């Protein structure tokens with residue numbers, strides 16, 4: 001039995017944790033810091049530098065120097081070997097990484113530990129991809145001996161900006177393909193959860209990552225983030241976060257026409273047909289939202305249920321929700337951890353008020369968790385709203401909290417139209433035992449991923465991303481490599 005409490009006290013003691021530029025651990029040039037507090041109890045874990053535009057300048061210069069210098073000499077096979085060493089290093093330190101995430105952003109430790117297959121898989125998948133990058137020899141229309149071919153080249157310096165809700169997977173899904181392709185990275189983690197990303201940099205360095213290939217600048221979005229997005233020395237921005245910030249980043253990127261890929265928000269539908277296997281569907285539909293306290297971009301927050309089974313199904317989801325164990329993430333039996341910050345808990349609470357004020361019925365939850373054990377933290381009861389209509393605020397806006405809006409439907413055509421009536425298009429779930437219905441829905445729903453009789457599956461080998469206002473570009477799969485590569489045509493007059 002691991003004593004997480006003792007390990008937590010040894011990991012973070014309230015002291016300063018520097019950021020990482022050009023292989024050096026450093027303070028912000030301004031000397032200012034940001035406090036990293038545990039969202040479960042408000043305790044001070046550490047302070048991190050409040051980096052700004054000056055630090056971003058230094059990090060971009062280091063990334064450029066590495067890109068054009070020593071890193072460019074690494075063969076694909078050497079980059080592959082490095083990624084495999086990093087994966088081994090992560091595997092050896094996996095419990096520490098997970099503990100850090102649980103302390104810094106609240107995700108229950110059982111959930112972070114279970115993510116190892118995905119994260120280690122990402123590192124090893126991109127290690128494999130590193131040695132597959134190649135161009136083509138292409139016939140052309142010129143007479144004589146004129147040969148044309150292509151080579152694939154790394155795009156250059158990549159600026160990565162990530163949110164707070166999954167720091168390990170979120171950062172690795174940006175760093176690993178960059179290393180595989182030969183790019184260099186300046187990564188700005190969220191001001192709400194920087195600590196694990198700093199640990200990641202330490203592990204990568206120990207595994208032999210050369211100076212300047214990965215640089216971490218901690219700081220706020222409005223200064224460090226905005227400076228990175230607008231920086232003329234950055235060739236590409238990869239961003240995960242809210243749609244509003246994604247729009248700001250896309251605008252800022254126009255200065256030097258840097259390429260951009262955006263993984264943004266969602267209001268994903270989960271559709272339960274009348275022929276669904278209800279027993280299996282109830283826990284999956286519930287956890288489609290409640291996992292990570294609803295703080296996941298793919299949260300299936302609009303639960304469409306066939307009218308014939310609606311009341312029974314929704315009652316069972318509410319019952320399931322009311323039994324989830326709420327608590328500190330390092331308690332081994334916690335299902336629902338804290339919300340990241342007071343500000344975010346306020347935001348979710350405002351939806352808990354607006355729902356009933358517009359006519360939604362609270363079937364379970366509906367408020368904050370009170371009591372001595374929750375002092376100093378930000379906890380919200382898993383909530384199911386019944387009697388919801390499509391035009392209500394809770395059915396339209398991304399809440400990013402543990403809140404389900406249940407909506408009955410009468411026909412497949414109708415539910416397709418209603419499910420697609422959202423500016424977002426990130427993900428969707430379908431529950432049906434009828435092959436034809438499952439196919440029909442999977443093909444007609446406008447979303448980057450559709451899961452049938454399951455939810456949440458994300459894999460390094462399978463593309464993930466959004467359509468419409470959920471963004472563009474893909475992470476995962478071989479397509480992902482394209483985001484980090486340019487194609488050069490070479491002509492030879494022999």
Ligand code: NAD
Pocket residue numbers: 161162163164165188189190191219220221222224225226227229240241242243245246248249263264265266296297298398400426466
């Ligand atoms: P956010 O957009 O507020 O912040 C994300 C990151 O952007 C942070 O690092 C922040 O500091 C930075 N940032 C903020 N303003 C910036 C600016 N003007 N210029 C540059 N950077 C800036 O998002 P959040 O609150 O941290 O995360 C929640 C949002 O992220 C939700 O909308 C959620 O759906 C989305 N999300 C999407 C995915 C996905 O893969 N599609 C995954 C996780 C989260």
